[in-house]
Amino acid sequence: MGADAVATSSAAAEPASAPVPTPSAAVRGSEYAELRRQVAAAALFDGRAGWYSARIAVSLGLLAAGWWAFVALGDSWWQLATAAFLAVMFTQVAFLGHDAGHRQICLGRRGNDALGLLAGNMLVGLSYGWWVAKHNRHHRHPNQVGRDPDLAPGAFVFTAAEAGRRRGWARRLTRHQASLFFPILLLEGLNLHVASVRELAERRDRTGRRDRTVAAEAGLLVVHLAGYLTAVALVLSPVRAVVFVLVHQGLFGLYMGCAFAPNHKGMTILAGDEPDFLRRQVVTARNIRGGRVTDVVFGGLNYQIEHHLFPSMPRPSLRRAQPLIRAFCQAHEVGYRETGALASYGEALRHLHRIGGPLRHPTPEKRLATASDLAAVAGAAVST
DSSP, rough: OOOOOOOOOOOSSSOOOOOOOOOOOOHHHHHHHHHHHHHHHTTTTTTHHHHHHHHHHHHHHHHHHHHHHHHHSSSOOOOOHHHHHHHHHHHHHHHHHHHHHHHHSSSSHHHHHHHHHHIIIIIIIIOOHHHHHHHHHHSSSSBTTTTGGGGGGGGOSSHHHHHOOOOEEEHHHHHHHHHHOOOOOHTTHHHHHHHHHHHHHHHEEEEEETTHHHHHHHHHHHHHHHHHHHHHHSSSSHHHHHHHHHHHHHHHHHHHHHHHHHGGTSSBBBBBSSHHHHHHHHHHHOEEEEEEEHHHHHTTTOEEEHHHHOSOOHHHHHHHHHHHHHHHHTTTTTTOOEEEEHHHHHHHHHHHHHHHHHHHHHHHHHHHHHHHHHHHHHHHHHHO
């Protein structure tokens, strides 16, 4: 893996769990300000309306072509190929929603929000407002325990402390979470849909029925769900309809998970006081090496370091910003991690495997306690 890594300091595959030493506040501020000036001087913050117009047209055209093929094929098992294609296009449209959430596409907030609602709620079936709020918290505190929602315990846990608190079936899952990582991602699409509906219901309870944003989001989600289920029910037999939905939503969740997982999993985990903004964003993130195809497959998220340093930078500018930012990090001895895609998954899986290790291999004290318990049970059985 050494040949796959580029680092100005040893951005090790073993994630740290301690604060990252940083320079004085004055130096910290001047470093980031200097980097921002260099990026601005290279015109990397300039809008890319033409690029986004073309990308939106292509993505929506291919999505429409997928649904046209769905209708044209009719009640056929070849629809599983259509399901796979639509899973890819759902994720590509979701990437556009991500860019809109970061104000990368339009100059004003309203235009970005309109595109985000169209891409997220209506075309993909995810709550744009819920995702933006959650994702912004992640950007403010990446990989920080207790503050980054992406580190919150769920199907997976990313710290030893959380693993130790697992009980019952969740504890058994954590023991083998590395092996189950990709299979569980098949449920991520369903999880995102359910979380969207649940969050909108909770937001309506907090703000009241007259909240126009909640009403708009809920209305668009209903349009998506009604259109999706109606199309499937009208074109496919019941059995094929169920299989189509399972394959489509499963592959959609898998693609989404595989696009986001390499970005931070297995990287430095922050505990206690945070380092300065520059170091916080760089040492917790990992870039994926590749060319234009990689850029399309990962929706620009392969430039995770650049994206975290400058979230509003248009996606096509990230590739141009990378050499400048990487050189700046090298000059200021800030760890800059870049690997191949497979190596990034390997690092993430090793971290998950390591966290589950103590649950698979109890300490001698725990083994002794277990043996004592078994002996006590056997003794009680004999005495009765």
